[in-house]
Amino acid sequence: MVFLWPSLLWLLLILPLLVLLYLWLLRRRKVQALAYPGLALVRQALGSRAQWRRHLPPLLFLLGLAALLLAAARPLAVLKLPSEQQTIILAMDVSGSMRATDVEPDRLTAAQNAAKAFIKELPRHVRVGVVAFAGTAQLAQLPTQSHDELLKAIDSFQLQRGTATGNGIMVALATLFPDAGIDIAALGGRQAMRVLPMDQVTRPEPEQKTFTPVAPGSYRSAAIIMLTDGQRTTGVDPMEAAQWAADRGVRVYTVGVGTVQGEVIGFEGWSMRVRLDEDTLKAVALRTNAEYFHAATAQDLRKVYETLSSRISVETKETEVTALMALAGAALMLLAGALSVWWFGRVL
Template identity: 35%
Template sequence: MRFLAPGWLALLAAVAALVVAYVVVQRRRGRYAVRFAALPLLERVLPRGPGWRRHVPAVAFLVTVAGMVLALSRPVVEVQVPRERATVIVAVDVSASMGAEDVAPTRSNAAVAAARTFVDELPDTFNVGLVLFSGSTALTVPPTVDHAAVHAAFDGVTMGSGTAIGDAVLTALDGIRALDDQAATDPPPARIVLLSDGANTTGSPISAAAAAAAAAATPVSTIAFGTPEGTATVGGSTMPVPADIPALAALAADSGGQAYQAETGEELQEVYTDIGSSIGYRAEEREVTSAVLAGALLAALAAAAGSLAWFARLP
């Protein structure tokens, strides 16, 4: 929480002084009573006092004053509000190693299934694009609010050789840039979500792609999935295809995104849900002066009600 007019907070010192004064007065009242009568005599002559109830109106009054001071200071808090628009490019590795079956039924099938669900859960106002890459990259679907077009593109996925992760990021950035040029006055926030299970074997270095994404203020969230023991059959030969987790983590960190690791289809779905949540909301400051004033008013009403009920008078 912060305050738009923090100078008024100095009045809280006066509230603290009232608290001290109240405590001092209560102690003096106790001393005066003892000075003029013996304790056993007081217990027989005086009726039973209100006890803790006599402090309730005073406490409520002090809360009221403190609330009014806070309201004058115009407090603001940070809240999460839904984004009304954004651009998300999903980049999916379709290299031969994605045929490994350590993530059932295969890495590729699990990735596509989770990507479909992810796109379905994004708000209709989001622009969504699709980059498919192996040794070469293609902006298969430019960013569009027609999410059905992305679904249709997944139906025609074919596997290739090589893995050009750096080029995939640069291709996604080109797609985002083209869309931003059409809305140059106020381009929407953008994010790239990249799935891959292998090292960058061709094309631009990952470090160069990360630097370009950071310069464009477009975080890249990476998902490394598969197991270290994963194998794939390519050209009749079986070869190990472990996920290059450090490389993908570096891409995410250097671009300002988040790195995830999913070794099963269930974990992959959880990752997409997490990414969708972070894209779908943004932090926004809101002034809560009216709420603080309402609390102060309730405290004042409590002080009045307590005083009338217990002492038949207003404080």
């Protein structure tokens, strides 16, 4: 535990002085009892039970005072608290390779089921958006708190050719930052894509704002979860998209679906081997200060989303606990006074 105002900890020196004062009062009372033998006989009749009762209220009062003095120094503690992230974008792969059956019943169905279970576990105040990407990327559902709308969007996925993982990240970023200069309509392919630097974005304001990158993972209001099973075949370089996310502090959690060795599948007259590009997914997560998860089975995928739900809903951070410390101190002092009045008819 650390303190914002550590200089006030010198006030704790009051405590040993109070202990010495209490011991002096006890000694004084003992001398008085010897001077009046009748008082000594009464105390002996009460027995040891009255002895601990006599000392408990002062002890509670001392502990309460110590808590209040610590609160004055404004303590900080590492606690698990509800996350500040209010928006999550699910970027989900709907390329033809998602029909592979190495994840039962197939990759797409397993991903849909796991994503729906993930949404149901999130707190109601968290908004979720859905991006579907294959050869192109599109916003399937604007960020919303309506779970029914999100489930409908996920159930409406249709398989397409190509895998543009970078486009999925860019559309997710464009949803989170509408003024970032990302032309969603032009994200149909690498050649058609137009992503302007922030200092070149046309704005209605008289003066343009200069974009300043922030630390990766420092943006606490949103996060992106990208689920894919294949290698990028078209569109934006995923590492370029990851750099855009990192510069804005957005974490991109990546989930790899399927087996690393891949599987040969047929789709619209094409035959292809679909392999999981773990190296790129790990690099994307690393660059954005997030994590990579591998899901080789439907059960693995469900566990991944359960883990992500707990990571995103709750975060561990250093928080000031002055109010809690002051509340504990006040409660102890009130308890000390109440016990003293109950047992002895006076306050301490």
